[in-house]
Amino acid sequence: MIDRLTLTNFKAFQTADIPLAPLTLLTGLNSSGKSTVLQALALLRQSFTSGNLGDEVLNDEADAGFLLNGEFVGLGTGQDVLHDGFTEDLPRITLRVTEGSYDYTWSADYAPEQNLLPLVSTTLPAFQEGGHDAPEGDAAWAPGYFTNGFQYLHADRITPTERYPRDHHMAVRRGFLGIRGEHTVNFLRHHDRDEVPDGPLRHPRADGPRLMEQVVAWMRELCPGVNITTDVIEGTDSVRLAYAFGEGVNATHSRRPTNVGFGLTYALPIVVACLTARPGSLVLLENPEAHLHPRGQTKMAELAAASAAQGAQLVIESHSDHVLNGMRLAVKRGLLEPSQALIHYFRSAGDGSGAEVISPSLDRDGLLDQWPNGFFDEMDHVLDQLLT
Numbered sequence: 152m153i154d155r156l157t158l159t160n161f162k163a164f165q166t167a168d169i170p171l172a173p174l175t176l177l178t179g180l181n182s183s184g185k186s187t188v189l190q191a192l193a194l195l196r197q198s199f200t201s202g203n204l205g206d207e208v209l210n211d212e213a214d215a216g217f218l219l220n221g222e223f224v225g226l227g228t229g230q231d232v233l234h235d236g237f238t239e240d241l242p243r244i245t246l247r248v249t250e251g252s253y254d255y256t257w258s259a260d261y262a263p264e265q266n267l268l269p270l271v272s273t274t275l276p277a278f279q280e281g282g283h284d285a286p287e288g289d290a291a292w293a294p295g296y297f298t299n300g301f302q303y304l305h306a307d308r309i310t311p312t313e314r315y316p317r318d319h320h321m322a323v324r325r326g327f328l329g330i331r332g333e334h335t336v337n338f339l340r341h342h343d344r345d346e347v348p349d350g351p352l353r354h355p356r357a358d359g360p361r362l363m364e365q366v367v368a369w370m371r372e373l374c375p376g377v378n379i380t381t382d383v384i385e386g387t388d389s390v391r392l393a394y395a396f397g398e399g400v401n402a403t404h405s406r407r408p409t410n411v412g413f414g415l416t417y418a419l420p421i422v423v424a425c426l427t428a429r430p431g432s433l434v435l436l437e438n439p440e441a442h443l444h445p446r447g448q449t450k451m452a453e454l455a456a457a458s459a460a461q462g463a464q465l466v467i468e469s470h471s472d473h474v475l476n477g478m479r480l481a482v483k484r485g486l487l488e489p490s491q492a493l494i495h496y497f498r499s500a501g502d503g504s505g506a507e508v509i510s511p512s513l514d515r516d517g518l519l520d521q522w523p524n525g526f527f528d529e530m531d532h533v534l535d536q537l538l539t
Contacts, residue, residue, distance in 0.1 A: 152464050153192070153296060153433070157247035160234045160261075162187040163497075163506040170510070172493040173459035176478055177468045179497030180525065184506030185468045188495075189303070189435045191246055192296070192466070193223040195257070199297045203267065204257065215270035217244065217259045223303050223330060230263040237261075244268060248294045253286060255294050296464075300326065300432030302424045306441065306468075308332045311408030311416045314389035326427070332420025336392045339363060339423060340381040347426055351457035351486055362426060369422050372450040373443060374415055380405060392416070414442035418451070425454045430462025440471040452477025456486050472527045479517035489513045496526045 153171045158164045163184035177185040198204040198218045219226040226232050233242060247256040253276040259268035277291035289298050308331050309315065315336040321327050322337040329335070343363035347353055353360060357368035363379065370377050378395040393405035394415065408416045421439045428434050439455065440448035452474045455465050460481075467474065475494070481487050492513055500507040511519040511526070522528060 152431070153248055153250055153294065155247075155249035156188060156191060157245075157249070157256075158187070158191055159245035159247075159258075160237045160239075160242050161191060161244050161246065162232050162234060165234050165236045165238070167506070167508060169495060169508060170493060171464070171466060173462075173464050173491045174456055174478065174481075174487060175466045175493045175495065176475060177466065177495050177497065178470060178475065178527070179495075179506075180499070183497035183499060184508070185497050186437070187506075189437065189466060189468060190224050190226065192248075192433070192435060193303050194219070194226065195246055195248065196297055196301055196303075197221040197223045199293060204270070204293070204297075215273075217246075217257070217268040217270070219266040219268065226266075228264050228266050229261050229268055232268075233261050233263075243271065248296075250290075250294045250296075253290065253294075295431055296433040300427075300429055300463075301434075302328055302428070302432070303330055303435040304328065304332055304420050304424060304437060304439075305330045306437035308417055308420055308441075309335065311411070311413060313407065313409070314384055314387070314391060317383065317388045317390045328420050328424055332423075335420040335423050336381050337390045338427075339366065339379075340383070340390055342427070343381070345427075348429075348461065351460045352426055352454075362423075365426055366419075366422055369426065369450075369454055370415065370419070373418055373447040374412065377415065378402070379419075392419075412442075414444075414447070417442045418447070421451060422454065425458040425463075425465070428458050428461075428463035428465070432463045434458070434463060434465045436465065436467045438469060438471075439467060440469055440474050445473045448473035449477035449480070453481060453486075456481030456492070459491060460486050472530070475527060479513060479519075482513050482515065483517035489515055494519070496523055498523075498525060 156169045158167045201218050201221055203216055203218045242261045243258045245258040256274040258272040260271050262268050276286050316333055317337050322334040323341050345362045346360045347365045354365055354368035358364045367379055376396045380393045382391045384391050392408050394411045395405050396403045424434050439451045448471050459465050478492055482489055482492050494511050496509045497506050509523045511521045
């Protein structure tokens with residue numbers, strides 16, 4: 152599990168040291184640096200899976216580096232990711248991940264027109280002298296989240312449509328839902344009988360422990376009475392998603408996603424990602440609350456907390472006070488320890504150094520030790536004006 156992410160000269164940050172927990176909420180003003188955190192984690196994973204950060208390329212200057220455009224993120228070229236306030240004559244972009252007692256650090260040269268920034272230095276546990284013993288196996292060369300389960304769901308997710316891709320490699324062999332969740336329907340079709348492990352993730356009112364039963368139960372928190380089916384469209388490389396409502400003789404006919412609420416389809420990848428995340432997995436979520444009513448947003452936070460309580464790590468970017476409050480309730484109800492839930496509020500530092508990060512702490516009652524200016528206080532401002 153990632154304990155800390157450190158960024159230097161990367162996008163919104165001249166330098167930033169950001170602690171991470173099993174459940175971390177990133178919130179704040181638009182363009183204040185929240186997405187930078189998710190993109191840095193995804194960039195490192197992308198560079199590794201493409202073969203640009205593995206131990207086999209550490210001595211190959213032609214191939215080693217940060218791959219800016221790939222499966223998870225498309226960040227442009229070097230000039231798009233270098234922080235404007237860099238102070239060095241020859242700036243370098245440095246990303247560091249800390250997992251327990253092990254640090255993994257990569258530095259790349261600035262190359263304004265390249266989308267593969269050349270790696271110039273690497274510090275890995277395999278090469279560290281003294282202190283802690285170097286880990287064995289893959290951990291000597293790469294943090295655990297490079298090789299464990301990984302999902303990154305962008306804010307721009309699948310919308311209701313007639314068909315979704317039927318890609319065996321992505322949905323079955325890799326278990327990847329896609330950055331838009333586009334492989335979710337096919338994944339559900341193949342894994343509907345897999346069991347969700349016993350624990351906080353299992354919905355108490357589900358018909359059983361199988362994935363589809365659990366997905367339906369959690370989706371009913373968003374839309375009571377909903378049912379889901381997935382089928383192959385014969386003769387095509389597509390699959391179909393359908394919804395029905397009610398039970399028994401009162402059940403409706405199956406309906407196309409285009410004929411039901413937009414939020415159901417938009418939320419489905421989030422629900423599946425949380426339910427299928429296993430211990431050691433990393434799940435990055437952008438705006439899981441999008442297109443959901445307030446109660447559904449709170450339930451999304453409850454589901455994310457249950458996934459974290461069961462051993463996964465989730466980093467969530469959100470503007471929703473309902474997501475924040477759902478996270479606070481998870482701590483108050485004992486689903487998570489206060490130390491397992493972190494909140495980071497991003498805002499402009501105002502001095503040219505980029506973003507400032509303020510981290511209110513939660514206690515066991517779900518109460519926060521501070522409410523910085525601009526931190527979910529718009530309701531108070533509006534009420535003040537209405538009452539004046």
